Amino acid sequence: MAIRKRTTKSLARRHDLDYFKKGSDIRLWQWRLALVALIAAIIWLGASAFRSSQAFSSGPISNAHAVFGQKCEVCHIPVVSGMGWLPVVGNRRHVPDSACLSCHVNTGPHHTDLAKITEPCSSCHIEHIGAMHLAATPNKGCTECHANLEVSHGTPSIATHIDSFTKGHPDFRPLRLASAELRTSAFGLKFDHSVHLKKGLLGPVVDGAPQGKVTLQCASCHRVEDARGRDAAHSGLMAPVKFDTDCRSCHTLNFDKSVAEQAPHTTALAALQFLRTGVSAAHPGDDGAMKRAEAVLFREKCSLCHTVSGAESLPRVTNIALETPVVTPTKQPERWFSSAIFSHTVHGSVQCSECHANALTSTSGKDLLLPDIKTCQRCHDGQSRPQGPVLQSGHAESGCFLCHEYHETRPHPVAVAQGSEPPSPAFRLDELLPRH
Numbered sequence: 472m473a474i475r476k477r478t479t480k481s482l483a484r485r486h487d488l489d490y491f492k493k494g495s496d497i498r499l500w501q502w503r504l505a506l507v508a509l510i511a512a513i514i515w516l517g518a519s520a521f522r523s524s525q526a527f528s529s530g531p532i533s534n535a536h537a538v539f540g541q542k543c544e545v546c547h548i549p550v551v552s553g554m555g556w557l558p559v560v561g562n563r564r565h566v567p568d569s570a571c572l573s574c575h576v577n578t579g580p581h582h583t584d585l586a587k588i589t590e591p592c593s594s595c596h597i598e599h600i601g602a603m604h605l606a607a608t609p610n611k612g613c614t615e616c617h618a619n620l621e622v623s624h625g626t627p628s629i630a631t632h633i634d635s636f637t638k639g640h641p642d643f644r645p646l647r648l649a650s651a652e653l654r655t656s657a658f659g660l661k662f663d664h665s666v667h668l669k670k671g672l673l674g675p676v677v678d679g680a681p682q683g684k685v686t687l688q689c690a691s692c693h694r695v696e697d698a699r700g701r702d703a704a705h706s707g708l709m710a711p712v713k714f715d716t717d718c719r720s721c722h723t724l725n726f727d728k729s730v731a732e733q734a735p736h737t738t739a740l741a742a743l744q745f746l747r748t749g750v751s752a753a754h755p756g757d758d759g760a761m762k763r764a765e766a767v768l769f770r771e772k773c774s775l776c777h778t779v780s781g782a783e784s785l786p787r788v789t790n791i792a793l794e795t796p797v798v799t800p801t802k803q804p805e806r807w808f809s810s811a812i813f814s815h816t817v818h819g820s821v822q823c824s825e826c827h828a829n830a831l832t833s834t835s836g837k838d839l840l841l842p843d844i845k846t847c848q849r850c851h852d853g854q855s856r857p858q859g860p861v862l863q864s865g866h867a868e869s870g871c872f873l874c875h876e877y878h879e880t881r882p883h884p885v886a887v888a889q890g891s892e893p894p895s896p897a898f899r900l901d902e903l904l905p906r907h
């Protein structure tokens with residue numbers, strides 16, 4: 472096979488070394504055309520100064536900003552302040568973040584302590600594409616960093632190669648952390664879903680006896696609590712289950728046949744005080760009756776649902792607080808996801824068991840009943856079109872913006888409404904265990 476020899480010398484010989492000395496027809500035409508273009512540009516610019524500024528616009532402004540109508544200069548800041556009307560000088564085509572921040576004061580980027588770069592506002596919030604929801608940002612703005620996450624110091628504490636919700640997105644943290652350790656620290660309540668979801672469960676108790684049979688629904692105990700979540704319309708986490716509204720009708724806190732009232736369900740101390748007052752009045756000086764009542768209340772009743780220590784035989788000392796048994800905290804988290812939003816209201820047409828199938832068979836309060844990422848991917852199937860045409864039925868949006876918030880400095884909507892601190896969850900998973 473012949474080897475083609477190519478040296479720098481042979482290459483140099485290909486160029487015409489006298490090229491710059493010759494004037495060519497092509498160069499002359501280049502000059503003429505440039506001059507024509509310049510004159511045309513000046514005429515166009517001059518004329519447009521008298522016309523609507525829409526002449527420059529690349530497309531209709533978003534709904535949220537439509538109120539600014541023709542005041543282009545709120546975003547396209549004049550090159551020379553106050554001189555935006557001047558042709559040639561005019562307004563800047565590029566919109567600096569400072570223009571957006573002059574109105575949106577509280578919208579800082581997230582993880583500034585760890586991020587290696589800063590994205591300009593307009594890389595995620597695309598203007599001039601019409602009425603679309605401006606906050607429905609394309610994935611690119613996120614995957615710019617998250618497809619290959621690097622941090623300015625240390626190592627990333629989260630998944631580093633997320634291309635989309637269906638490619639590279641890890642399963643949710645509570646499920647990844649669903650170790651025995653987590654369950655023991657998270658759940659203090661004894662509860663058996665399968666027992667309570669049986670058909671024909673013994674019904675509410677009146678005068679010590681259950682009245683008929685009932686079949687409980689999920690909604691008997693779980694109801695959407697409003698005014699949380701992203702905003703009022705989209706709030707939608709389940710309210711924590713409450714003894715007084717959800718359990719007491721069947722699991723009464725009576726402790727003595729001669730005392731009609733039930734013990735309060737607040738603290739063990741309050742329950743004990745109530746019991747002592749009631750039994751002393753019904754059976755004055757009868758310590759046996761007192762002990763029997765205490766055993767019924769703490770060993771039978773409270774212990775059905777709680778881990779109670781010190782209930783075996785209550786000591787008799789002068790300080791009632793020291794005699795009171797200790798109830799292990801129940802620790803129902805108000806919110807499982809600390810870095811994503813979720814709304815039951817939005818998924819109102821989906822059966823509970825489609826996402827929480829294991830609730831039907833769960834026999835322990837320590838079971839984790841949350842859906843995994845595959846459950847979501849059935850509908851949020853990656854056919855994402857933020858700001859694009861409406862998805863066909865059967866597919867749901869999968870853009871990052873749908874489930875995540877980006878701006879950390881934004882005040883919590885509830886806090887804004889009430890002028891108070893944002894509500895904090897009963898506990899956060901990341902407080903219990905380090906990530907990973």
Ligand code: HEC
Binds near residue numbers: 528539565597598
């Ligand atoms: C709410 C802010 C906002 C307002 C108001 C606004 N623009 Fe823009 N405009 C932008 C953003 C953001 C860009 C993208 C600029 C960038 O990449 O830095 C842009 C880009 C443009 C571009 C360049 C398009 C391109 O493809 O590079 C033109 C031309 C333009 N705007 C004209 C106008 C005109 C004319 C008006 C008034 C009718 C106007 N804009 C009002 C935010 C705005």
Ligand code: HEC
Binds near residue numbers: 539546593603
């Ligand atoms: C002159 C003030 C002003 C400027 C400048 C401005 N905005 Fe806005 N923006 C508003 C107002 C007012 C709203 C509507 C707020 C509302 O509906 O609660 C809004 C709404 C938004 C929303 C929410 C839209 C939605 O659909 O929920 C986003 C995102 C946004 N702006 C981004 C930007 C970006 C990015 C820029 C810079 C390119 C910018 N804004 C410049 C005043 C401004």
Ligand code: HEC
Binds near residue numbers: 621
């Ligand atoms: C400029 C780079 C950058 C961009 C752009 C970016 N992120 Fe991040 N993101 C980070 C860094 C850095 C972390 C923190 C990593 C760590 O904790 O080790 C992070 C953490 C996260 C986390 C987990 C922790 C938390 O705070 O909730 C989520 C979820 C997340 N980003 C979503 C998004 C979404 C959605 C977008 C697009 C709207 C986005 N990010 C855009 C750099 C970025």
Ligand code: HEC
Binds near residue numbers: 660662691
């Ligand atoms: C009799 C009341 C009752 C009924 C009926 C009930 N639950 Fe629960 N559920 C509870 C209690 C109490 C807890 C809290 C358990 C804990 O803290 O360990 C709970 C917790 C949960 C959780 C919390 C997350 C987790 O992983 O622990 C989910 C999800 C759940 N239930 C789903 C359901 C579904 C779905 C149904 C219907 C099929 C249902 N529940 C019916 C009482 C009930």
Ligand code: HEC
Binds near residue numbers: 667674714
């Ligand atoms: C409609 C009546 C009813 C309601 C409401 C109810 N329970 Fe029950 N519960 C029962 C009955 C009946 C049993 C006994 C079932 C059996 O053993 O077959 C039971 C049993 C239990 C047990 C013992 C389960 C086991 O291991 O056998 C616990 C713990 C319990 N319930 C907790 C709760 C909690 C917590 C709530 C409120 C969130 C609640 N129950 C609401 C009727 C009810």
Ligand code: HEC
Binds near residue numbers: 660742768
């Ligand atoms: C049928 C089940 C059941 C019985 C019986 C029961 N509780 Fe509870 N308890 C609950 C549930 C459910 C919660 C969580 C929601 C709430 O506060 O109502 C709870 C919460 C508590 C709390 C708050 C601790 C925390 O971490 O949330 C205390 C204290 C408590 N119970 C004490 C008692 C005492 C004392 C008794 C007996 C007098 C008792 N409970 C009987 C179901 C029960």
Ligand code: HEC
Binds near residue numbers: 636642810
């Ligand atoms: C359908 C909802 C949904 C969509 C769409 C979605 N996420 Fe998530 N993402 C979640 C949930 C839920 C979690 C778990 C949050 C938690 O445990 O607190 C999560 C967790 C994360 C985390 C933390 C990962 C970790 O290691 O713990 C990052 C980073 C993240 N998402 C980035 C993205 C990016 C980037 C996109 C877009 C390409 C995206 N997500 C799209 C729901 C979604």
Ligand code: HEC
Binds near residue numbers: 690807818824826841
């Ligand atoms: C589309 C899937 C989906 C459906 C349908 C669904 N859930 Fe959930 N559920 C979730 C997710 C995801 C969470 C965790 C959200 C969080 O706390 O951040 C959750 C959390 C819960 C919790 C714990 C408290 C809370 O809000 O975090 C309970 C209780 C619950 N669901 C009950 C129900 C009941 C009852 C139904 C039917 C009315 C239902 N869920 C329907 C996905 C679903």
Ligand code: HEC
Binds near residue numbers: 848
């Ligand atoms: C049966 C289909 C289906 C399943 C399964 C499903 N979703 Fe959705 N989800 C939807 C639809 C439809 C919407 C409305 C948004 C849209 O227009 O695409 C939605 C909206 C959302 C939103 C936006 C809520 C808001 O406040 O606007 C979040 C967040 C979300 N889903 C998370 C999840 C998560 C996490 C899971 C898995 C636990 C899940 N979804 C499972 C169909 C589903």
Ligand code: HEC
Binds near residue numbers: 568608871877878
């Ligand atoms: C990496 C992508 C990204 C960048 C860069 C970005 N945003 Fe956002 N922004 C989002 C996403 C996603 C949402 C919707 C989710 C949410 O509510 O946090 C949003 C929501 C908003 C909203 C409406 C929600 C609210 O706070 O009321 C405003 C206003 C906003 N951004 C302004 C800005 C401004 C101003 C900048 C530049 C300083 C900017 N954004 C930069 C992704 C981005």
